[in-house]
Amino acid sequence: MKKRSSEETRVLLGNVAIARGIVEAGCHVVTSYPGTPSSEIIPAVAEFKKELGLNTYLEWSTNEKVAFDNALAASMAGKRAAVAMKQVGLNVASDSLLSSAYTGVIGGLVIISCDDPGPHSSQTEQDSRFFAILAKVPVFDPSTPQEAKEMVKEAFELSEAFQVPVLLRPTIRVSHAKQKVILFPPKILDRPANFKKNPERWAATPRYRLILHTKLNKTLKKIQEKFEQDTKWNYEVRKGQGTALGVISCSASFAALMDILEELNLREPFNILKIGTPYPFPQKRVSEFIKRHQKVLVIEETDTVIESQIIDKSKVLGRLTGHVPLQGELLPEVIYDILADVLGELGIANLEKSVDARLDKLIEGLELPVRRPTLCAGCPERAAFFAIKRALPRAIYTSDIGCYTLGLNLKAVDTVIDMGAGITLASGFYQAYHQDKKDIPIVATMGDSTFYHSGTASLLNAVYNKAKFILVILDNEITAMTGMQPTPGTGITADGNKGRKIPLEALIKGCGVRWIKTIDPYEVKNLIKLLKEARKYTQKAEGGIAVIIARHPCLIQYPEELEEGRVKVKITDDCNGCNYCLDFFECPALVLNEEKNRVEIDRKYCIDCGVCIHACPKGAIVPVEERPQVR
Amino acid sequence: MKTQIVLAGIGGQGILFASKLFSELGLKLGLDVMGSETHGMSQRGGSVIAHLKLGQFQSPLNRRGTADILYSFEENETYRTLKFLKSGGCCFANLVSGDRFDSHVLDYLKKKEINFRSYDASGTALKIGSILATNIVLIGFSVGTGLIPFQYQDLRVVLEQLGQKKNLAINLKALEIGFQEGKKD
Numbered sequence: 001m002k003k004r005s006s007e008e009t010r011v012l013l014g015n016v017a018i019a020r021g022i023v024e025a026g027c028h029v030v031t032s033y034p035g036t037p038s039s040e041i042i043p044a045v046a047e048f049k050k051e052l053g054l055n056t057y058l059e060w061s062t063n064e065k066v067a068f069d070n071a072l073a074a075s076m077a078g079k080r081a082a083v084a085m086k087q088v089g090l091n092v093a094s095d096s097l098l099s100s101a102y103t104g105v106i107g108g109l110v111i112i113s114c115d116d117p118g119p120h121s122s123q124t125e126q127d128s129r130f131f132a133i134l135a136k137v138p139v140f141d142p143s144t145p146q147e148a149k150e151m152v153k154e155a156f157e158l159s160e161a162f163q164v165p166v167l168l169r170p171t172i173r174v175s176h177a178k179q180k181v182i183l184f185p186p187k188i189l190d191r192p193a194n195f196k197k198n199p200e201r202w203a204a205t206p207r208y209r210l211i212l213h214t215k216l217n218k219t220l221k222k223i224q225e226k227f228e229q230d231t232k233w234n235y236e237v238r239k240g241q242g243t244a245l246g247v248i249s250c251s252a253s254f255a256a257l258m259d260i261l262e263e264l265n266l267r268e269p270f271n272i273l274k275i276g277t278p279y280p281f282p283q284k285r286v287s288e289f290i291k292r293h294q295k296v297l298v299i300e301e302t303d304t305v306i307e308s309q310i311i312d313k314s315k316v317l318g319r320l321t322g323h324v325p326l327q328g329e330l331l332p333e334v335i336y337d338i339l340a341d342v343l344g345e346l347g348i349a350n351l352e353k354s355v356d357a358r359l360d361k362l363i364e365g366l367e368l369p370v371r372r373p374t375l376c377a378g379c380p381e382r383a384a385f386f387a388i389k390r391a392l393p394r395a396i397y398t399s400d401i402g403c404y405t406l407g408l409n410l411k412a413v414d415t416v417i418d419m420g421a422g423i424t425l426a427s428g429f430y431q432a433y434h435q436d437k438k439d440i441p442i443v444a445t446m447g448d449s450t451f452y453h454s455g456t457a458s459l460l461n462a463v464y465n466k467a468k469f470i471l472v473i474l475d476n477e478i479t480a481m482t483g484m485q486p487t488p489g490t491g492i493t494a495d496g497n498k499g500r501k502i503p504l505e506a507l508i509k510g511c512g513v514r515w516i517k518t519i520d521p522y523e524v525k526n527l528i529k530l531l532k533e534a535r536k537y538t539q540k541a542e543g544g545i546a547v548i549i550a551r552h553p554c555l556i557q558y559p560e561e562l563e564e565g566r567v568k569v570k571i572t573d574d575c576n577g578c579n580y581c582l583d584f585f586e587c588p589a590l591v592l593n594e595e596k597n598r599v600e601i602d603r604k605y606c607i608d609c610g611v612c613i614h615a616c617p618k619g620a621i622v623p624v625e626e627r628p629q630v631r
Numbered sequence: 632m633k634t635q636i637v638l639a640g641i642g643g644q645g646i647l648f649a650s651k652l653f654s655e656l657g658l659k660l661g662l663d664v665m666g667s668e669t670h671g672m673s674q675r676g677g678s679v680i681a682h683l684k685l686g687q688f689q690s691p692l693n694r695r696g697t698a699d700i701l702y703s704f705e706e707n708e709t710y711r712t713l714k715f716l717k718s719g720g721c722c723f724a725n726l727v728s729g730d731r732f733d734s735h736v737l738d739y740l741k742k743k744e745i746n747f748r749s750y751d752a753s754g755t756a757l758k759i760g761s762i763l764a765t766n767i768v769l770i771g772f773s774v775g776t777g778l779i780p781f782q783y784q785d786l787r788v789v790l791e792q793l794g795q796k797k798n799l800a801i802n803l804k805a806l807e808i809g810f811q812e813g814k815k816d
Contacts, residue, residue, distance in 0.1 A: 011654045011664045120669075144665075144689060173667060177691035178654060180664045255689035263697065332694035354695050359714055362736055368707045371641065373677045604762070 008183045014175040017145035019044030021152030022082045026187030029074035031059040031067035034482035035086030036121035037175040038114040046495045058494040060485055063453040064089035068096040075109040077193040084112040087128045098135045102212040103201055104163040108156035115171045117302040117329040127303035128169045132279045136216055138223050139167040139279045143255045145179040162219050171301055173252035224280035233276030239269035244348055246293035248273045253301045256332040281309040290315055297342050301330050375406045377589040378609035380552030381474045384521035385412040386585055388443050391531035395441035398425040402447040403481040404474050409586045420454030422446040426469040427462035441535055442469035449479035449487045463512040468538040471547045476554035484557045504549055513547050521550040524614040567610025567623050574620035575599050585615035633686035635693045639712040640704030642679050645766040650681035655789045657685040667691035678708055721746040723773045728754055746778055764805035771806040775813020783810050
């Protein structure tokens, strides 16, 4: 191994810094399911593993609960383990989290749950720190990538010392921030797997669970004492002698607050108490800080974890008093405006508001087009949604989480609730209508990775309870939205090695489905025909669930796939600007020329997939060169 | 030295690469580097924005009205992100030749003493062989104007270090042509 200087610095993405912390802590096993903003952690560990010649076991698991349990077992066998996910992934893994808090761990177990205030790429703005309270596990809340890296290492030490799982909660502005970070060499821990049987702990019945709970509460007390004394993660930034206002802050909000204070240069600056370990809550430290000030403002992201835990709230300003917004990201300008209001209210300083209303008004007056996210030009999922909408225009369309949520734009997605709900809502809708003896078409859509994540349990249930609907699996052979992670369908593992492939067809057959067809969605006409056949099958007395696997690789991941089949198209004078293709095909490469009242092709985006030929009711989109076999 | 930069545009315009270029430049100049990137759903054709702060900072985001430099590679995104600039800041906007920037907004920028420079970086990039070099052309242009505190030679070295073999030649050309055009501006 190359000798490394101990003071090497690199600019790292927060998630890469977290990965580095995992490696520096000597962690043996790392598992994850991809989800923004957590997806870069495992690939970065894989890079460090290669660079440093480590023997780390890495796994893209099929879902977050699976990832959690696999990491937990490694920890029970005495190894260090980490599991990473996005905040809604922790909902999926919560069963494991709550139970393992009672049984505890042997080797350090660190759970990384990345929050998404905004939300930028999630269904909810939930605060993972509340899960720490619910599960009764300690939580670290970093403000910067550098701090996140160091906290990971501390979390391992704490987890091992007290035999509890420990949560790290970076928000998106830590995970996707980048910073100059100091690197240290990895710890090498020799920990041969050695599971020591102890059924009263590892297979505890309710009677023993009570004992474990009592023990956990005692442990939490000890950790709380430790956090009360700690000055590395919980510290005061003394800015002045002023006692009129103190601020308690944490996470990325703390970092923004520090930069704002630096810019403001207040005549009477205020003190800030930074809390890096919000649970178990360092109550005494916080009370002492509050005692020294007349008012205390709590600025934390995303919810009221610190604020709610303060026992005497009589001096406290925050979300519960309406001084901090209850939703949305605490962007620097939002924090600035909160400060301006509070400083004004308390008569400490008069700050101008950060929002320049004149500029906002000018820009608003321009009526700029809203740039909504859209499926890429050539995306096979667009072809599938277009066919679904054409074949069964009045169906209920239940869908799921992934790029294909954007089937919304093609009006072929009616519901998006959580991973797996594409199928469970379809069976639920079927049963609700069937109870009233009503037969309605239902088309569920779900991506391949989502199906491996939570489709099977949903499908088993639907088959078992005799639901009838169409399920279209949009198989692009990758987890696209989160940045191209492999799936069990590709059979590639997290460090790029070969795993065992599990074909969708066999899996779906195993779920008891008897009508399964595979088709390339680029064959729009055939897919429409197939959807109509599928509908008929769902209407038969002996029918059931019809599954269509619409298989075409993601063109971002597999651009070479297009090479053979390029079909350059043009738009003829038959186009009368009816907008049908814009509304129901919605390709970024098709744009309306308002002056000419006709649609044109934007060659910047067009990748010559030729699918839009099917999207014009007038037949005005045609191949430039007549080919013998246009799809 | 403290410099706050915002890079804005739409997915696929090389904003993350431009941000990487400046962060490596910061490292080379011995500065602390802090920044933020867009990942996930917003990458699917939506607006992409990168923040970069060189020097002593803790937060990766630029607060409205505090950025020194704005690079915008797309016209509508320019309008949307002007709010980040401080009085006396600089905006370098990619603007297709023939297109005009809104005169009321220009008046506003003048009053705020914001230095607004537009240039058809995409046009130039296309001419030298790749629309993908738009980002580097505009950065070269900004250095040429002498309005930003970075040196052409430093950027060139960093660009070479980043060593994207496939695109290096065209990127170096883009930097140089942009630089020459900026000098003329």
